[in-house]
Amino acid sequence: MGTGRRGLIAAAVTAVCAVIVPAAPGTAFADPGPTPPPAAAPPPAATASDEELEAVRDELDKLYRAAAVATDEYNAAEEEARRHSAELAELARKITEGREELDRLGNRAGAAARAQYRTGGLPDEAKLVLSDDPRQFLDGTGRVLQGQRATKGLIAERNRAQQDLRTYAADASARRKGLEADREAKQAARKEVERRIAAAEELESRLEREERERLERLEREAARRAQAAWLGSGVLEGASGEASERGGKAVRFAMDQVGKPYRWGAEGPAAYDCSGLTSRAWASAGLAIPRTSQQQWEQLRHVDVGEMRPGDLIIYFPDASHVGMYVGDGMVVHAPRPGRTITVAGAGSMPVLGVVRPDAT
Structure with a gap:
């Protein structure tokens, strides 16, 4: 194989290896300066050898597997985002209903308190002396006590509703933060998938058509060998x-x-x-x-x-x-x-x- 073609394939594999191992965080890059003039086209050369294509196939496998891992991360973040969105919508519904319930309880508690205030101007002893019918007074006193207990119950229920609203609001805030984290994770995974696939496509684009066809044949042959070895191990013997x-x-x-x-x-x-x-x-x-x-x-x-x-x-x-x-x-x-x-x-x-x-x- 000609040295020009060999150098082209080697340079492509080297460039892709740089994608597989990203730069460390905080790495600084110098200004590349002016773009150099295009290099002269290399002379026609022989196609890549099978060994070189095997190296390309190995790098492609690494890139596409890395893309598959990033795809799983993207899909997982997407699922979490859907779950958090559904939970946030449910919490919003509960908050709306809770506010309506709080208003209703507040109106009932206020009405009960006002009624109790209107009937509570005199002490009970004075009411008994002034009453024409003591039995009616005692019956009324029982109803007042029931009303007082009911009022206290309404107030307690309203307090619980207020606490529920505070809990829903806190949960909603946590869900919103989770949703934002999911979106950030999904965006990072998306970029990683696209980066790996772009590197693989760049590597494949360096190959001539005949080389790409040979590469596919090498992939099929490797798959056939692996399948034959797997079946030959007896792994499926007796499986029915x-x-x-x-x-x-x-x-x-x-x-x-x-x-x-x-x-x-x-x-x-x-x-x-x-x-x-x-x-x-x-x-x-x-x-x-x-x-x-x-x-x-x-x-x-x-x-x-x-x-x-x-x-x-x-x-x-x-x-x-x-x-x-x-x-x-x-x-x-x-x-x-x-x-x-x-x-x-x-x-x-x-x-x-x-x-x-x-x-x-």
Whole structure:
């Protein structure tokens, strides 16, 4: 391979490595000064070797996996923002109702206090002496005592309503702060996703068309080797689980999405990311599951790989950054990464972390 082409590929990989390891906080950057004149175009050279393309593939894998982790962070922040928004709306409703109740109790307590004041001008002894009917007086005294107790009850109820309002207001303030934190986290994750994907696209753009085609062949060959090794380990020997009713519905939904594009943060219907596909598939079967692959790994029941059945979710990579749905016969349907479409692939073509079952009893 010509030195010019080799230098171009090496420079691209080096530039991308700089994206994978961001600068330390507080790093200062000097003024780059005037833009230098464009360099002369390098002479035509031979295409990259398989070894160099393998290095490119390795860097692309790192970038897209980092983008997947940032996508999970974005999705988690989005879910938290939705939850906080719903809680804030509920608190606003409670505050409105509480204020109305406080006004009503205040009016009732005020009316009772005024009535008690109007009838309380003379001592009870004087009222008894002046009364034409002592029994009527005693009956009236009982009613007055009941009214006094009722008034005290109204005042106590009003005080409780005031305390509830203070509590709701404090909760609303905390929810607003949480919502703002969610939005900031989501924005930071969005920038990270876009940065990683842009770096990957920049690296791929340095390749000639023939090199990109060879790169895809290398990816397919690596996936085939991984799948063959996974099956050859005997991991699925004796596995014959059948899909549950809900699992079958989830599988049919996921398979109907094959060919649609991957888009990070997407939950359908035109595009999906990996966990957007699995969560929507199970939602179509009537079961809500966590939104992100990491949450699915943490919160759903784990099952042995040899016991998995169609509809179960296979979690990939040590950081649980990818997920697909098992469809049987050692295959999985998944949304791979940006630039690709939803597809069926070997379940062992990526490093398996474990299996979870959404509809486990």
